[in-house]
Amino acid sequence: MEMQELSGYFDYNATTPLSDTVVQAMIASLSQFSNASSSSKLAQGNKALLKEARQSVARLLNCSAAQVAFTSGGSEANNWAIKSCLLPCSQAPGHIITTAIEHPSVLDTVRYLERAFGFTVTRLQPQASGAIALAEVEAALQPDTQLISVMYANNETGVIQPVEGIVALAQARGIKVHVDGVQIVGKRQVDLPALGADFVSCSAHKFYGPKGVGCLYIREPDQLEPLIHGGGQEMGMRAGTENLTAIAGMAQAAQDCTSMVAQWDAHYSDCKAQLMGRLEQLPFSIRFNGETCVTQAVANTLNFSIDGVRAEALAAFLDRKCGIQVSIGSACSNNDASKQHSHVLSAMGLDEARIQGALRVSFGRYTQLADIETFVQQLEACTSKLLAMSEMA
């Protein structure tokens, strides 16, 4: 992956490129083909690799290796935590607290449990800041609340949710907490034992590791029903011949991240400050969506709308004309029923025009300050062109 190819990439929250070290680790693992569960001599390299990989990921999360179970990604980790916590209650379904701004792999899992088994669900709406109010979580608690599932940082706005406070509320009542940590790991240092949540989901492709691998942090590993039953892999908690290549990649990514994340985070803050400063100078009416302060939102993410511009068209221009990739708050869809407006921005109460104008810019370790400058210049040019196109005399 050459740097110059990445200078226009502002979609790190969607996925990140593999770092060179990760590519090397993956390629090195390709010839280690033996089944890690075998007792042959051939298999020993794999067993050692798996063991070290688990330790590398544990170091990133500041937990013990026994608390890390590899999965096929963040979506599986989210499904696993929620279903394994609640399916055992399916004969006496209780109450779930979650939010309206979760990732689909949480939203749809909760919806499934609601529909198929009769769990009741409170979906908390965020404030205009993009954050859930802790007081609302407290108010939503019911005597039969069985799980609270809330994300650590939101993928569209970067806004950090009050997970510490939620864990405190829940622990006082013996309620389990699942935290979708996919968008925080790799952006901030985390300390999962200190957080105290029962389950935290991670995904490697958000921090320069491969797609198709992630992990679930499990506070008390003995108590978890598998999502994928079978052989003894992952300490008996998740069946399936181990995906050594992907795990090797994730482990390398975790190592790099452990040593670099503070530095990356500082760099993201610089990028964000520069981006916000430059956007404010543009001759357009720009509104930031959600809290932007780096104490309350991850530093690599900025979501904003430009009045009078359709983000779908702007993003297409940026992509096609300038080789710049961003995400948008609203995609085209074929009919009214399936309007593809961001459920996050909608939940924050933004009006339709603002959602249709919303761009998400997310940067990463390969983003340079000069790339931000180029981005703003191209954004200005494309926006001007689009505004001119639509200016009806």
Added chain:
Amino acid sequence: MEMQELSGYFDYNATTPLSDTVVQAMIASLSQFSNASSSSKLAQGNKALLKEARQSVARLLNCSAAQVAFTSGGSEANNWAIKSCLLPCSQAPGHIITTAIEHPSVLDTVRYLERAFGFTVTRLQPQASGAIALAEVEAALQPDTQLISVMYANNETGVIQPVEGIVALAQARGIKVHVDGVQIVGKRQVDLPALGADFVSCSAHKFYGPKGVGCLYIREPDQLEPLIHGGGQEMGMRAGTENLTAIAGMAQAAQDCTSMVAQWDAHYSDCKAQLMGRLEQLPFSIRFNGETCVTQAVANTLNFSIDGVRAEALAAFLDRKCGIQVSIGSACSNNDASKQHSHVLSAMGLDEARIQGALRVSFGRYTQLADIETFVQQLEACTSKLLAMSEMA
């Protein structure tokens, strides 16, 4: 992967090495990092790759691309088919027919449904041949039978199960059938629509593809509840950012397999004939476990016991002294309760000594006839040594 390293590898049923073409396809995909679900120009390569990959796998299974959903492997595919078929019945749990010789990812999933939801289960025992009798399946049918889950070819004996007959029985009664096809794909040509089963599981690492990727063939894709709920990936049936690298590898493996499987199969038959012929000449008492005829067992697998020898020790000798890898029917374990005897050989009614003497030899596309000869020579030498060691005057 150099050929010579593989000349002692006789454990292809456990896992296969990546072929060179697969390694190339995987490496090529590593730089295609963009999220396949994005609409940016960068993402288009990924989308195309995913589409072609699905077609390649569909060609191998002789089905349509829409019937193929990628998973993280055979275990997930097994869990998915069984749970998605039965969890919707969890309020009125019925009866499941399976066999005592399934892979743990089927056995444990069924046990989970039995334990957690009260499904009743019939686990059919195989005949001495290693095959389930079709008449026993018929006799096991109950008015409330909701699923039959049976493997196509057994991993330990290679014995082929009467899946066609089972599908016919089931279809006449409107009962769903899941077939664990993990050990047949790559060894025999299959035609899944002709088979008529509702679900068939596959795993790439059994046919020279990577570990951590497989697929579920779904006869009627619209009716399947996800195991991993969430985003719209895999036609809305399985959430998670796609594991492009693994999928690219599986697709290449499927392509190679589609064109080569008949040739490989013929080669396996030659190897098996030679191996059996040579074994019969050895001065030991050797008994084959299960049917060996290539019309009734896949040609790459042979399971046998040598009287008076502990396979665990023999396998260790072969591995350490000769660089030869095989599997064994019984591993050491720490206490009586968890005796690690093969559940397959136990179900076939073999006595303990024979199970403790059982070796599984499984070969593959890189096995040469000369390797078989070397294997037999080493087997003879190691066996003689072990027999001498234990010969009590």
Added chain:
Amino acid sequence: MYSELIADHFMDPGFVGDVENPALEFEIGNSVCGDRIRVQAGVTDGTVSEIAYRAWGCATSVATGDIFCESVKNTALADIASRTPEQIEAMLGELEPSQHHCVHILTEMHQSLLAEAQTQGVI
């Protein structure tokens, strides 16, 4: 993802602008995605002699406006009226499912142009 046809017309539309003293003018809006397109045209002897549009919409609908303008410029209104639904759909080339609403937009543009021409008595 945009086909080359859509991308070309979106990136370098030839017909964005206004027509001075337009004989015909209409605006269409798509309730689904909120797209708005305004078309102005000059007509000479039953033929569209001048045409321009302005659009606020997604990339595909901006391209659709341009494809429409190009296709009717210097074309007799009678010929435009004889276009079949299939012909109209084919004008946009291959579309992804999420872009199909532009077929409706294009159809509506044809209908509105002809209706407006009738109203103004130029057909």
Added chain:
Amino acid sequence: MYSELIADHFMDPGFVGDVENPALEFEIGNSVCGDRIRVQAGVTDGTVSEIAYRAWGCATSVATGDIFCESVKNTALADIASRTPEQIEAMLGELEPSQHHCVHILTEMHQSLLAEAQTQGVI
């Protein structure tokens, strides 16, 4: 997986065989894995002067027999009797969980040797 220690003693055991007219002979069997080991020894002046074994068992238990023989050869029975459980366990080096039954085998071999020595009156 076998440690180097276990692998070496398994692959090239130095004490497989028989002792002619052994002063001591015993056989132990492990009900868990069905391992059987027979030991024969000669004793001179309260010291194990000759020793050999035969085994039908897993690789680790074959190695255990050899490690036992090596450790008692030319050793006074009184010294053998003074070994602590910790010392005996340490003789096998690092073991995987599934190999731990060999600690029991090794312990039983010590016990049987000493019991047999007592029975035969050589201690």
